[in-house]
Amino acid sequence: MFTPHTKHDVEVMLKTIGVEKVEDLFSEIPSQFRYPELDLAPRLTEMEALNELENIASANATTKDFISFLGAGAYDHYTPAAVDNLLQRGEFYTAYTPYQPEISQGTLQAIFEFQSLICRLTGMDVANASHYDGATAAAEAVILAYGHFRNKRKKILVSRAVNPEYRETMRTYMQGDESIQFLGDDIETGIAPDLQKFIDQIDHNTALVMVQYPDFFGRIIDYKPLIEKAHEYGALVAVACNPTALALLTPPGDFGADIAFGEGQPLGIPLSFGGPYLGFFALKNELLRKLSGRLVGETTDVEGNLAYVLTLTAREQHIRREKASSNICSNQGLMTLAATIYLSLLGKHGFKQVANLCYQKAHYAADQIAGITGFDLVDETTPFFHEFVIKCDEPVEEVLEHLMHHEILGGYDLGQAYPELKNHLMIAVTEKISRDDIDYLAGVLSEENHG
């Protein structure tokens, strides 16, 4: 199937090597362990395999079959056809990491453009070639800040309104050092953590303050006072952000963030049950030397032509080994390409249009739902982007089940990650949702209440 050898090839090759049979090539493996019996299904042709895979896929319900209001970190946006068409060029997706610049200018230039797009979107000075996803980018922000103060500042202050999976992942990454303290997200504060109380915890022992923008609950918060206080105490500030929202909102670079990072999935990457996505990561010039992950820079070749190469590799694990700033040795290559093409296609106008559609439709949905007895918009005053929280009189599980019978994926049950938010449903609305979809949702919810 995937091995081209004819019987004759094998004979000639074995003769050249000087052994009789293929098995002889494995004589150094302890014989009692050689050729174990494997309990696997018998081999299939491509035609049969595709059939099987189609069967497996058909056991799922999808956001195509259902109207989906699920978000909480991954969003169902429309991806223009040209994105995947270009992604499927073998020159891109079957290429290796661009360590040999002479034959990798395509990948290198695409990453260089990705870095540039992320800088412009976030208002930061430098972006790397990406981390695995939003959660690992958050962990890398913690590692960076902790190392920046030579492990002397022990406090990582993180808002409870930062994505729970990000908070879990950064704790996992740092468990080798028991002296590090994660604070700020331990008190059950619901969807509106007291910002002033949070700010008051910043001190000279704080390495990093992390907030989300819009926050996990979709709310748009003014972080300027927080950043001022953090900088007064010399701490770094990392802002997790939704890239789509940044088409409309003041970018973190403009209000003083030291690090801006986030989940890049909304930029033309399919939901695909959670991955692969990408974690974008950008920062201020002053922190450049602390940045982990791949970086592409401009240079010239021996003839003076403009060229791109991986640069500052001396920070990386294959050179510095145990002294490296991180063990990361890949980037989300093809996913960064998808984001680059997506942003190029939509450009300034299309991208703003998408963000505005999300905003408008989400607000219409919030209004409609808040008008139904038994469903309340929890925060009526703070501005929000495309996601909002509804308190239900009935258990969210029941509401969601009822919606599912009407082919609606109703949203994210906040009680899963926030014990204090039982009966709270988080609803996300993207440009793919029509007014009819929203009216239908509102109709079914009214039924729920009266049924």
Place this chain on the structure above:
Amino acid sequence: MADPTIFDLSVAGRTGVTFPEPDVPETSLPQGFLREKLPLPEVSEMEVVRHFTKISQKNYAIDLGFYPLGSCTMKYNPKINEVTSRLPGFAFTHPFQPIETVQGNLYLMYTLQEMLKEIAGFDGVTLQPAAGAQGELVGTLIIHKYHKDHGDTQRTRMLIPDSAHGTNPASSAMLGFDIVPLATDARGNVDLEVLKSLCDERLAGIMLTNPNTLGLFDENVCEVVRIVHEAGGLVYGDGANMNALLGVFRPGDVGIDILHFNLHKTFSTPHGGGGPGSGPVAVKKHLIDYLPDPVIGILEEGDEENAPFYGFIHPKKSIGRVKSFNGHFGMHIRAFTYIFMLGQEGLRDIAEKAVLNANYLQEKLKGTYTLPYDRRCMHEFVLEGFWKDVEGIHALDIAKRLMDYDFHPPTNYFPLIVKEALMIEPTETETKETLDRFVDVMLKIAEEARTNPELLHDAPHNTPIRRADELKAAKDLVLCCYTGDDWPGI
């Protein structure tokens, strides 16, 4: 010459893709939070397509030619994988859908866990790690937590053979382990005497790559595992080189405790120009409870009428979550498709042909290039990229000259224990004709090194760019493109 960037192509007023006008009543935007400028490019769809098509043509890729890149397993990426992973039934599922709506996904992930367990001889698997390096991190996290749970906080030393990948020490360092390099003996195996001398109550574990980065199967592997276990340490297997062992040998059978897979090497998922990878981790029974949270399991057994009901299981002593959601599901589909098509018979064929191809190349090249460890190799081997009687020629020159003949160079300067290393891994998908052509070129380059060394020094000659000035890139940093005064630049 580089193409213009996407920003250079921008003309004010153009757009590639537009969206419908809002169909809902308008709500005013949140004043005070709005950005003034959105400095993104303005380019038509066709210009975008031409731009990315053009730059793609400056890449070398498996679909274009031979990639004998040691330790990277640049095998053919079957096209069917790209079809199955894009099936709408998979691609349009949200990670937070109720589990009863994603039984297909969960079945696929569960079955892939089972297949990987079976292939490598382990008892539990997590698919969560995003890449090999993150798999290693999961391994070191497990080793750290395991010793902590057993009150063995003095176990701080991680032994790492000098032939290991650079990620091994970096991953261990992230958990605060002290890295102790372990010497390789004259045959390329772990030096048992040195190993014994390092095994005491401070031993946390060993990170062992087998076949190692010299492409050699460690003949002492059973001894190594025994010695480390007797000293209370755990054995981590770096599975980067599993391609040589499929259907032939299971690392779990000799007592290795933890192993990561690289789906993008062994199981044919594409490298994508540097990612995304996928690095599932397998463990033996005593470590199942430490796996990242969650793993996929059966919540209700099936019977004759009903399929089992799959869902998430939360390991009791889990090290925690290492990334968002469920790992690189798109890669799981591709690897599943591949294993599904191969079965036991096909997997064994993969390993056998990979090892056959490598030994054939080794045999053909070893007279002309020095083979420092002259043994039966597995899926790859390492040559010296210089000759004592030829001055001024380095592995780099040979690597660059190969590009002129339309081959991707081998991995060079790694492993560090071979001077001017050229690490060659042909993989099983290459034909004998391609291997013969590669041999001819390698022999020709060896001759050119003596007769016309400038050809090597100046190489490559006919690539999209010539040798690039990497020092300049690091010195005069330009990490992002900017145009005009709307962009502060750096």
